Amino acid sequence: QKEVEQDPGPLSVPEGAIVSLNCTYSNSAFQYFMWYRQYSRKGPELLMYTYSSGNKEDGRFTAQVDKSSKYISLFIRDSQPSDSATYLCAMTSSGGNKLVFGAGTILRVKS
Amino acid sequence: GAVVSQHPSWVICKSGTSVKIECRSLDFQATTMFWYRQFPKQSLMLMATSNEGSKATYEQGVEKDKFLINHASLTLSTLTVTSAHPEDSSFYICSARDYSGLGGETQYFGPGTRLLVL
Numbered sequence: 001q002k003e004v005e006q007d008p009g010p011l012s013v014p015e016g017a018i019v020s021l022n023c024t025y026s027n028s029a030f031q032y033f034m035w036y037r038q039y040s041r042k043g044p045e046l047l048m049y050t051y052s053s054g055n056k057e058d059g060r061f062t063a064q065v066d067k068s069s070k071y072i073s074l075f076i077r078d079s080q081p082s083d084s085a086t087y088l089c090a091m092t093s094s095g096g097n098k099l100v101f102g103a104g105t106i107l108r109v110k111s
Numbered sequence: 112g113a114v115v116s117q118h119p120s121w122v123i124c125k126s127g128t129s130v131k132i133e134c135r136s137l138d139f140q141a142t143t144m145f146w147y148r149q150f151p152k153q154s155l156m157l158m159a160t161s162n163e164g165s166k167a168t169y170e171q172g173v174e175k176d177k178f179l180i181n182h183a184s185l186t187l188s189t190l191t192v193t194s195a196h197p198e199d200s201s202f203y204i205c206s207a208r209d210y211s212g213l214g215g216e217t218q219y220f221g222p223g224t225r226l227l228v229l
Contacts (some may be wrong), residue, residue: 034217043117043204043220044155088154090218098145099218101154 003027006089006102015111019076023089023102026070030091030100033065035074038086038104047087048074079109113209114138117221124195125229132190132224134205140185141207145218146178149202161188195228202226 006023013019021035032051036044048063050056050072056063064073072091076083089102114137124130134144142163147155159169159180167180177199179191188207192199202225206218 032217036220041202041223041225043115043206043223046113046217046219049217098157098160103154 001026003100004089004091004102007105008103010106010108012108012110013079015079015081015109017079017109019074019079019083019107019109021074021076021087021089021105021107023072023091024070025072025091025100027093027100028067028070029093030070031094032092033063033072034090034099035061035063036088036090037083038088040085044088076107079107081109081111083107084109113219115141115205115207115219115221117205117224119224120222121225121227123227123229126196127194130192130195130226132192132203132205132226134188134190134207134221136186136207136209136219139207139209141188141209142185143208144182144188145206145208146180146188146190147204147206149204149223155204158190192226195226197228200226200228 004025035048038044050063050065053065053067060077062075086104086106088104090099092099116135118133144161146158149155158173159167161167161180161182163182169175182188204223206220
């Protein structure tokens with residue numbers, strides 16, 4: 001079993017839809033959670049960074065962490081074609097340990 | 112803030128030559144940088160962790176004599192692919208940890224370097 005599970009998709013939605021992306025993890029030591037967006041042939045771009053359980057909102061993006069269920073989500077409101085990319089969840093425990101990535105979900109927003 | 116650059120963005124070389132890739136943190140000091148490799152339609156694979164002023168820590172299965180890493184300053188790390196062969200063709204991405212920003216556990220990534228070995 002992988003430490004971090006993420007459905008690779010692809011996930012195809014119409015423009016304006018609400019998108020829900022999810023990851024589950026097995027290591028209870030993970031304390032820091034990140035979402036990255038990666039366009040084709042580009043490096044990952046940090047979208048959201050969360051530490052505690054609960055919700056964090058930034059513009060059209062909301063990150064949700066449920067440590068009791070070992071489940072994190074990223075919601076994208078009013079999705080745009082420019083949101084079409086691969087979304088990677090990543091997490092780590094404290095103490096400067098390396099990031100553990102999910103497989104990445106391919107998102108396609110159709111106009 | 113928290114910008115990481117890489118140079119070159121792409122490189123084509125002949126088999127047997129060595130290629131150096133630079134990774135720079137432009138607006139913050141990075142005591143720790145990371146080097147990843149990414150194959151098409153796959154997630155990132157950590158190759159090594161680079162700490163300023165000390166030897167890099169390589170992940171299992173990564174040849175340290177093949178992939179030389181130097182982190183000589185707080186803003187620059189280099190990856191040298193020695194005696195490159197076609198199987199080394201890949202997308203190489205660096206990242207840097209910014210302790211002064213959001214939190215010490217997050218990483219900012221460079222734009223990547225695409226290497227093609229003929």
